[in-house]
Amino acid sequence: MNRRRRAGLAGRPSRLGRETYVKRSRILFPIAVAAVAVAALLGGAFAASGSKSAAPPRVNAERLAVDYFSPNTARYVVELQDALRTQTDNVRGLGLLGLAYQQRARETGDPTYYTKSKGVLERALQIAPNDLIATGGLGSLALSQHRFREALALGLRARRLSPTTARTYGVIGDALVELGRYRDAFASFDTMTRLRPSLAAYARVSYARELLGNFRGAVSAMRLAQTAAIGEPEALAWTAVQLGKLYWAHGQVDRAALQFRYALAAFPGYVYAYDAFAQVEAARGHVRTAIALEQRAVDGIPLPQFVALLGDLEAKAGDRPAARREYETIGVIERLLVANGVKTDLETALFDVDHGIRLRHALAIARKAHADRPSIDGDDVLAWAFVRNGRCGDALQWSRHSLRLGTQDALKFFHRGVIERCLGNRTAARAWFRRALSLNPHFSVLWAPVARGWSA
Amino acid sequence: MAQIHQLGDGSTVFAGQRDDGFFADVGAVFDLVAIRNGTGATGGGKDFLAGYAVHTIALQVPLSQLDNGSNHVVGIWSATDRPKVTVEARKRVRQMKWAQVSRLGNPLINELLIPTQLKDKWNASTPDKDKQFEQYYSNSILAQLLNKLYPQFGPFKETDRQDLVAVLGTGLKSPNLNFTGPTFADEIRLNLSIAPTAPVGQGNRLGVLGGDLAGYPNGRRLEDDVVDISERVVGGALIGHSLPLGDGVDANDVPYMTSFPYEADPFSGFDNTKGQLFPTHP
Numbered sequence: 001m002n003r004r005r006r007a008g009l010a011g012r013p014s015r016l017g018r019e020t021y022v023k024r025s026r027i028l029f030p031i032a033v034a035a036v037a038v039a040a041l042l043g044g045a046f047a048a049s050g051s052k053s054a055a056p057p058r059v060n061a062e063r064l065a066v067d068y069f070s071p072n073t074a075r076y077v078v079e080l081q082d083a084l085r086t087q088t089d090n091v092r093g094l095g096l097l098g099l100a101y102q103q104r105a106r107e108t109g110d111p112t113y114y115t116k117s118k119g120v121l122e123r124a125l126q127i128a129p130n131d132l133i134a135t136g137g138l139g140s141l142a143l144s145q146h147r148f149r150e151a152l153a154l155g156l157r158a159r160r161l162s163p164t165t166a167r168t169y170g171v172i173g174d175a176l177v178e179l180g181r182y183r184d185a186f187a188s189f190d191t192m193t194r195l196r197p198s199l200a201a202y203a204r205v206s207y208a209r210e211l212l213g214n215f216r217g218a219v220s221a222m223r224l225a226q227t228a229a230i231g232e233p234e235a236l237a238w239t240a241v242q243l244g245k246l247y248w249a250h251g252q253v254d255r256a257a258l259q260f261r262y263a264l265a266a267f268p269g270y271v272y273a274y275d276a277f278a279q280v281e282a283a284r285g286h287v288r289t290a291i292a293l294e295q296r297a298v299d300g301i302p303l304p305q306f307v308a309l310l311g312d313l314e315a316k317a318g319d320r321p322a323a324r325r326e327y328e329t330i331g332v333i334e335r336l337l338v339a340n341g342v343k344t345d346l347e348t349a350l351f352d353v354d355h356g357i358r359l360r361h362a363l364a365i366a367r368k369a370h371a372d373r374p375s376i377d378g379d380d381v382l383a384w385a386f387v388r389n390g391r392c393g394d395a396l397q398w399s400r401h402s403l404r405l406g407t408q409d410a411l412k413f414f415h416r417g418v419i420e421r422c423l424g425n426r427t428a429a430r431a432w433f434r435r436a437l438s439l440n441p442h443f444s445v446l447w448a449p450v451a452r453g454w455s456a
Numbered sequence: 457m458a459q460i461h462q463l464g465d466g467s468t469v470f471a472g473q474r475d476d477g478f479f480a481d482v483g484a485v486f487d488l489v490a491i492r493n494g495t496g497a498t499g500g501g502k503d504f505l506a507g508y509a510v511h512t513i514a515l516q517v518p519l520s521q522l523d524n525g526s527n528h529v530v531g532i533w534s535a536t537d538r539p540k541v542t543v544e545a546r547k548r549v550r551q552m553k554w555a556q557v558s559r560l561g562n563p564l565i566n567e568l569l570i571p572t573q574l575k576d577k578w579n580a581s582t583p584d585k586d587k588q589f590e591q592y593y594s595n596s597i598l599a600q601l602l603n604k605l606y607p608q609f610g611p612f613k614e615t616d617r618q619d620l621v622a623v624l625g626t627g628l629k630s631p632n633l634n635f636t637g638p639t640f641a642d643e644i645r646l647n648l649s650i651a652p653t654a655p656v657g658q659g660n661r662l663g664v665l666g667g668d669l670a671g672y673p674n675g676r677r678l679e680d681d682v683v684d685i686s687e688r689v690v691g692g693a694l695i696g697h698s699l700p701l702g703d704g705v706d707a708n709d710v711p712y713m714t715s716f717p718y719e720a721d722p723f724s725g726f727d728n729t730k731g732q733l734f735p736t737h738p
Contacts, residue, residue: 133572162573164573164576164580165575186543193540193542194540194555196555196557197540197541197555197557198538205541205543208543209544212543228538
């Protein structure tokens, strides 16, 4: 599976979700400044409703507002809820609780937090229709739910409320990427970076450069993101995993492994690093170790992409019953996601096509997904669904479209190879398989071995 | 210390880790502006920053390089920049370009005065263009907050706070301290003709409010208790509404050094105060 789509299932964001409402100032006394900022943020809001009996949250809300993993988010949620019981019209409190719920969703993989987040953010907007935090919060929620047109509309609304707030351009740009409007998306990322270069902005520039096939530029931007994360363990781990995945996607296994190791040293127990490391171990032929690592990731946060890889690894190790169990679990998780407003069509289609499940139906889902999400990933999954249904000509058209940016993506190259093979172009097919393998010999637990067989 | 360098023109620079010389009851400030007992001036606060270290860049510059002999007041502010990048390189980049992402003159301006939707803009802008933010000084949300929280100490003046505009934006004319003219700009203003009144670390913590003209808001010394001073000034100390507001933390947890770079040595890992003691066992 492509790592981006893989990262997409439960809330996208591990890659693009880092956002900032509250200004970070680190010049003189970083800790004090951050916390005082929070005092201003919460204090102002609580005071507005005229009570001082509220139990104020003690966790650094800034970490929350910037989407960091925080071991204290659960407690922070409880404290905000307590405060809001007596101050039901506290707009800032509602906004922060809305963001806290999204953070809980990321930490636990439990999508019911999305529904809760929506509830409190909408209540905040009923009280204060022009509140920037609630508007932006609904925008990032829509991104997490893969409702990209809604996310775009909310991002544009937030932009009208504050044209100089950098993070808003992240919401807008992320939505535009998924809607296939790359030129506008990249312009939005450039605006974001011009207003305030930050970890979030550098990471987006890195992603955009990667889409354009500029590997070195993507690495250098992610290195800047990494420098911007110094001093914040989870953020540092996140950038290390992203950087490692970049190296991984270009076949640089040892460099990738070093970054994954670095992530685990910076932030022990980081599930995304376990997941990434599992792929390294699988590539090195250590399938048992890979399974153990992926199991740790699943135990930490049961994201569908983790469960899917666990199943694929178990299948590779010959344990079909275990693999089947994982695959069934994915169905359950996806139903839970859908029940909480998340659109999973693209991921479902890819999984079903990959695993040969109800292929005609999968094609129908892929078409629907593509209508919602006409990105190059949408193009690619549609192409893959067509070719697996024997419709090689249609597949070719969408494969070409999926590669129109010059993206260097082994899985898309592999899909193209299968399409050329389907069209009877054996030479072209072999060339695409070789291209995929030379870019990343381990691009997929499922398909890299197939590509190797067909490239000869 | 190895990290101290003489620059050859009489200036000295240090870069490295030091004890965090700032002191504040951050936990309580978090709890709605930090007033634990009464008005908060009777101690009992908890120094959140005790035992932490900070990366420090310290510069010591000869007075002769700053004072031209006629105007003794200098304005100082600092900024943090990050490299500027774009998705597509427009042309070959010869030199890295930088973008300002943060600035600091007077303490707590970004945190307490500037509204959420303008924080990025404020942090990217320079003090000479601060006129656009003046309304957030003259109409203080912090004063509104104090009225809501502590009506028993009020009323606190919420609007037309020319005293805040002056002390933070132009410098003070009366007392004749560090006025720099009508241009509104967030800077730390220091009147170089006012000699230090005490050895380093031993000035009156309340600075000008405590009758010590060599302290904040005339410059800012390590020992200046800027949280208490700020709360009192917002409370109206300069316009006849004197209240002993404070966070109950009056000084740093360890003494400052008597020589450059003045901030104390950082805590050693061996003696760190943040970890949890593990019981001994045979």
